Amino acid sequence: MAVDETTAPARGPKISFVSLGCPKALVDSERIITRLRAEGYELARQHDGADLVIVNTCGFLDSAKQESLGAIGDALAENGKVIVTGCMGAEPEAITERFPQVLAVTGPQQYESVVAAVHQAAPPAHDPFLDLLPPEGIKLTPRHYAYLKISEGCNNRCTFCIIPKLRGDLVSRPAADVLREAERLVAAGVKELLVISQDTSAYGVDVKYAPSSWRGREVPAKFIDLARALGELGVWVRLHYVYPYPHVDDVIPLMAEGQILPYLDIPFQHASPDVLKRMRRPAAQEKTLDRIRRWREICPVLTIRSTFIVGFPGETEEDFGFLLDWLEEAQLDRVGCFRYEPVAGAVSNDLAAAVPAEVMEDRWHRFMQRQRAISQRRLKRKVGTRQQVIFDQVEGTNAKGRTKGDAPEIDGTVQVTSHRPLRIGEIATVKIDRADAYDLHGTVVGF
Numbered sequence: 001m002a003v004d005e006t007t008a009p010a011r012g013p014k015i016s017f018v019s020l021g022c023p024k025a026l027v028d029s030e031r032i033i034t035r036l037r038a039e040g041y042e043l044a045r046q047h048d049g050a051d052l053v054i055v056n057t058c059g060f061l062d063s064a065k066q067e068s069l070g071a072i073g074d075a076l077a078e079n080g081k082v083i084v085t086g087c088m089g090a091e092p093e094a095i096t097e098r099f100p101q102v103l104a105v106t107g108p109q110q111y112e113s114v115v116a117a118v119h120q121a122a123p124p125a126h127d128p129f130l131d132l133l134p135p136e137g138i139k140l141t142p143r144h145y146a147y148l149k150i151s152e153g154c155n156n157r158c159t160f161c162i163i164p165k166l167r168g169d170l171v172s173r174p175a176a177d178v179l180r181e182a183e184r185l186v187a188a189g190v191k192e193l194l195v196i197s198q199d200t201s202a203y204g205v206d207v208k209y210a211p212s213s214w215r216g217r218e219v220p221a222k223f224i225d226l227a228r229a230l231g232e233l234g235v236w237v238r239l240h241y242v243y244p245y246p247h248v249d250d251v252i253p254l255m256a257e258g259q260i261l262p263y264l265d266i267p268f269q270h271a272s273p274d275v276l277k278r279m280r281r282p283a284a285q286e287k288t289l290d291r292i293r294r295w296r297e298i299c300p301v302l303t304i305r306s307t308f309i310v311g312f313p314g315e316t317e318e319d320f321g322f323l324l325d326w327l328e329e330a331q332l333d334r335v336g337c338f339r340y341e342p343v344a345g346a347v348s349n350d351l352a353a354a355v356p357a358e359v360m361e362d363r364w365h366r367f368m369q370r371q372r373a374i375s376q377r378r379l380k381r382k383v384g385t386r387q388q389v390i391f392d393q394v395e396g397t398n399a400k401g402r403t404k405g406d407a408p409e410i411d412g413t414v415q416v417t418s419h420r421p422l423r424i425g426e427i428a429t430v431k432i433d434r435a436d437a438y439d440l441h442g443t444v445v446g447f
């Protein structure tokens with residue numbers, strides 16, 4: 001059949017998209033792109049030649065803000081038609097003062113406003129084949145893993161953080177909504193779901209754990225119930241941004257039984273009671289070391305990853321020494337450490353005297369040295385064991401993958417060799433032959 005010009009699908013305007021910031025911002029980007037693709041817009045590989053550029057900004061740290069401003073400047077220079085969204089959009093003056101030519105500035109999660117601004121700047125083309133959009137939406141992560149955002153905002157008020165100011169209080173999605181999205185992702189080939197939010201352990205508090213209907217039963221919007229239901233989907237389920245509240249104990253048996261991954265990402269940030277108090281961290285008063293010990297008794301293969309801040313205002317040498325001792329006791333598997341950065345508008349900046357830059361630097365190095373030794377010891381214990389490994393990158397019979405104890409992008413990897421060609425997203429049993437500072441090396445022994 002000849003296709004005449006009136007029935008042929010028109011090419012939609014081309015959008016160049018820059019996504020900066022954390023996984024939560026990445027999920028926002030995916031939602032915006034999904035919506036635009038559904039309307040027939042196309043994605044451009046570069047700013048030059050695109051009809052429009054969207055920059056999803058991050059405003060968490062001053063260095064992130066600078067990166068965002070740089071990205072906006074580049075987009076204006078290379079294209080000229082720019083819409084800005086994301087965390088920095090919560091304070092639009094910071095952007096419009098510097099770049100008055102920006103077409104529109106919208107805040108985080110304001111999908112409708114972004115799309116409306118795009119419609120105005122580059123109206124969508126009519127396309128009779130729009131329904132070809134895959135039902136799982138458009139993902140920016142590889143096909144085999146996906147972030148699953150269960151809530152927006154945060155009820156905590158950590159003094160170094162301006163996220164609640166930018167994103168508001170906790171708003172949890174109904175459990176059935178989250179589970180249906182997870183099902184769609186799994187049906188599309190996703191093998192690993194990464195559960196994210198600002199405070200995953202607080203899920204559902206705002207809606208009083210209201211149940212919703214999924215697979216013919218009522219599922220409460222509650223941390224444990226959601227974890228259990230996700231565990232039924234038969235894929236890897238990894239929990240990020242969890243705080244050590246007593247109710248978190250309930251998911252450890254699910255990990256021990258293999259229903260969800262034996263992995264917890266807990267941003268402890270510090271250990272000294274004084275510093276934690278000044279940080280106003282959630283669950284800081286819980287007996288964390290006892291809790292970790294008990295978790296490991298129930299689930300010995302549990303991997304705990306965390307992040308810390310050194311040089312928080314008023315941190316004394318004694319506080320820091322307490323943190324180093326705590327690290328030795330806690331024996332965490334994977335740890336990131338940041339030097340304190342005074343984010344504009346954060347309460348913490350004026351709580352106590354700033355730690356001098358050279359002291360902060362020295363503490364950072366001492367922290368990293370101590371933790372590196374701990375992480376290496378823990379990694380070495382895996383040599384000789386058999387681990388399930390998921391492959392992220394493949395070149396013939398060689399692959400780079402991750403064990404159940406490694407999240408994508410932030411943790412270590414396993415370099416794998418095999419007798420037969422491997423596929424991205426495939427999971428195999430790998431015998432671990434050796435460990436170096438951060439990564440493992442092994443051989444496939446079964447599929």
Ligand code: SF4
Nearest residue numbers: 154156158161163198
């Ligand atoms: S838990 Fe604290 S650091 Fe995390 S988003 Fe909420 S206020 Fe910010």
